[in-house]
Amino acid sequence: MRLPTGVLTFLFTDIEGSTRMVQRLGSAFDVVLERHNEIMRQAIADGDGIALKTEGDSFFAVFDSPLGCLRAMVEGQRSLIGAGWQEGGQVLVRMGAHTGEARLGGDDYVGVEVNRAARLSSLAHGGQIIVSHTTRDLVDSNLPADVDLRDLGDHRLKDFDEPERVFQVVTTDLPTDFPPLRSANVKTNLPTLGSEFVGREAEVTRVADLVANNRLVTLTGVGGSGKTRLAVHVAGTLVQRFAGGVFFVGLDAIDDPVGFDQLVAEAIEGPAGTSVDETLQQMGPVLLILDNFEHLLGAAPRVSELLHAAPELSVLVTSQALLRLRGEQALPVPALGLPADSTVEAVSESDSGALFIRRLWSTDPSFELTVANAPAIRDIVRRLDGLPLAIELAAARTRLFGLDGLRAELAERLASLGGGFADAPERHRTLAAAIDWSYQLLESDEQQVLRRASVFTDGFSPVAAEQVCGAGALNSLAGLLDKSLITSNIEGGNARFDLLETIKAFGLDQLEQLGELDDTKQHHADYFTSLAIESRDPIRSRSSYAAIERLSIERANLASALRWAAGHDPDSGLHAIGALGRFYEVTGGLNEGRELGEALVAAGGSPSARIDGLLGLAHVVYWLVDYNRAEQLYGEAVALAEQLHDPARLGDAAIGLAYTYLWQERRSEATPLMVRAREAYEEAGDDKGVRLVMTALATAAWHEGDVPTATQIFAEVHELVRSAGDVAEEISMELALGASLIIFGLVDEATSNMLHSLRLISGAGDDSRTTMCLGYLSLGVVRLDPEAGVKLGGAADAIAERQGGSFDLSMLGLGRVAELAADALDPRTIEHLADQGSKLELAEAVAFAFEWAREASLESQPVDIPRVMEIALAHQRQ
DSSP, rough: OOOSSSEEEEEEEETTTTHHHHHHGGGGGGHHHHHHHHHHHHHHTTTTEEEEEEEEEEEEEEEEEEEHHHHHHHHHHHHHHTTTOTTTTTOOOEEEEEEOOOETTTTTEEEEHHHHHHHHHHTHHHHEEEHHHHHHHGGGGGOTTEEEEEEEEOOOOOOOSOOEEEEEEEETTTTOOOOSSSOOOOBBBBOOSSOOOOOOOHHHHHHHHHHOOOEEEEEOOOOOOOOHHHHHHHHHHGGGOTTTTEEEEGGGGGSSGGGGGHHHHHTTTTOTTSSHHHHHHHHHHEEEEEOOOOOOGHHHHHHHHHHHOTTTEEEEEESSSSSTTTTTEEEEOOOOOOOSSSSSHHHHSHHHHHHHHHHHHHTTTTTOTTTHHHHHHHHHHTTTTOOOHHHHHHHHHHHHHHHHHHHHHHHHHHOOOOOOOOSSSSSGHHHHHHHHHHHHHSHHHHHHHHHTTTTTTBBOHHHHHHHHTTTTHHHHHHHHHHHHEEEEETTTTTEEEEEOHHHHHHHHHHHHHTTOOOHHHHHHHHHHHHHHTTTTHTTSSSTTTHHHHHHHHHHHHHHHHHHHHHHHOHOOOOHHHHHHHHHHHTTTOOHHHHHHHHHHTTTOOHHHHHHHHHHHHHHHHHHHTTTHHHHHHHHHHHHHHHHHOHHHHHHHHHHHHHHHHHTTHHHHHHHHHHHHHHHHHHTTTTTHHHHHHHHHHHHHHHTTTHHHHHHHHHHHHHHHHHHOOOOHHHHHHHHHHOOOOHHHHHHHHHHHHHHHHHHHHHHTOHHHHHHHHHHHHHHHHHHHOOOHHHHHHHHHHHHHHTTTTTOOOGTTTTOOOOHHTTSSSSSHHHHHHHHHHHHHHHHHHHHHHHHHHHTTOOOOOOOOOHHHHHHHHHHHHO
């Protein structure tokens, strides 16, 4: 028989007092037991259940439907009562059911949910039917007309740390009055969590350790982060450590510290006329959970007084802000762990994915996680930042939208999530209400900074905060950090702030409601377009990599600012994209740069701004090998630069257009442009521009087959760029010289030189030139080791394509990797090796190249310029 899986309802039953009955009846008990077994088997079958075990007088059965299990229990009790037990009097059977995820162990079910059902059943009395809160939630809305559920409160199950809410099944024709359940009498008022506590194993251990070693522990976190559930769950595990009791004090019912003592007194059931201080002192070891302290911070000194008065008192606080008391041990409650990828394993094993699935089961017990739906759940929980409240609300909305619909809905309207549990606090009925609760507790300046900070994308620096959020923003940020509404981390020794997406969506909504959105986005665009414009010269200088690293950190903010500028401030955006062309080239962001640049160029702009935008976009599409579009843009830029009498930009436009013609083998059109560019650069005093023209002349000579002359020019430029300290240009020249050595037949030396180039560039953050270096290197390696060369070439091609560009080095006369390997390898092997290489990321490909060199005993060596010049002259004389 194939056992069902998924979410099942587990039923345990046994006869009360069966041992005494055996002793009294002797062999006659066999008849009683057989009749009992027949009744139970029939009831289980009628409920569409499967009876798995019959041990003595006990049954263990499973049901796909919790209603089917309920029907089996009620009908079983009715049949037992009506059986006419003449042999030994009435047979009283206790029954308990719990619904949870099934885990198969061979031909049986195992795991915590089965154990929970068994422990639950043991609480009942003969003739009594009880169910867990999980089962109750699933059947409550579909109960038969003659069946009701009576809340019996929280009860502790053996070997389970957290209390279980238990319900009794009540019908008009079955006994309803029973003694109290057989649970341990624990002195606690801990509330039921209402649903299963999921995940957070590390946090549970950490909080328990802190409480064991500190008398005041404060769990901090934004509203909805799960502070209360974590505190209650941990407190449940600590009940046995506090002989005086574990007590929960919910502070959201009062707004004035004056009422604090009264709430504590009610929780601990202190005697009338005795102060809370005295009562706690007399109770011995006590743990107080003070929940939702952030709006009652004025009562913080009173907590200190209680700790001083009662030496055996420990306090666990949940709050969005610290109490700022001596001895306070703070622990931020993080969001739930997110899935690493979209696989079923990653989603189900992550805390956020597991929570979403379990809450989904409460509305759809038949749901199964599959390869098809796992990606949607991953996207949903990531969009919700792993925030528990948001995940629970989203799961409740799945019946309305479906998983794919919910994913799309959250992409549009995140903070509107609602439809939570009716018994949740008002502030937790919707996501917006939870965040608004926190927002209303802020000072007005903190509210303003929180709103304005919502326009940032992927974090922001302290400097950006001051510029976009206003003077004095840093003081407000400190307060927001204390209140858990923003996060901070240190990157490269510098502080960086961020908001959860849920908070950000709320902040943007507030900006729009208050009419502040456009102004704030303009401030954001002003700052980041200025940052880009100020980086124009550093990107082109010896400090280029520091500038590129700084811009890379702000990449998302730059894109957001440029998109805004396209519709509201084209001039600033055009100047900015003009400065960012090389940035998008070296960081593998060519497609993004093109999208942003095209939108800005289409927006128009003044002539002086437009020429910058044309040059920036042309640079990007040139590296995307879209020479037709590059020709259009550079051509318009040449005409505009002449109109504006701007020699520097004329040089840039002319040399860009010349290169575009060169790679299309239109050398006759390229040559006059190179002359024009050199004249313009010399007029502007731009040495770097002059070197660009020299490089173009060398490239033209190469294309004409005059490799020796090209090599001499490359060597001359190499010396100039080395003196200028321009690492990027130096690498380009070394690659060109390496290509010359391959042409001259010095493959070992060329490969060694290109390994040196790779070592320099791969550590400098220039992804584009690192990829190009791998491509050049593969043409040397394939001549020495065909298999390694093909794999490296496959990696270079695939990485270039992922970066948005491509290059074909065969036009340099070096050949193609696959063609060069054809004599040594068959086509299938070449295809297989190239495919292997295509799967490598950039860092992996670089590591592969260096590992190959180590195994081949080939050391990296810088280019020997005098030797290269000598070889070039020798070939020229030939």
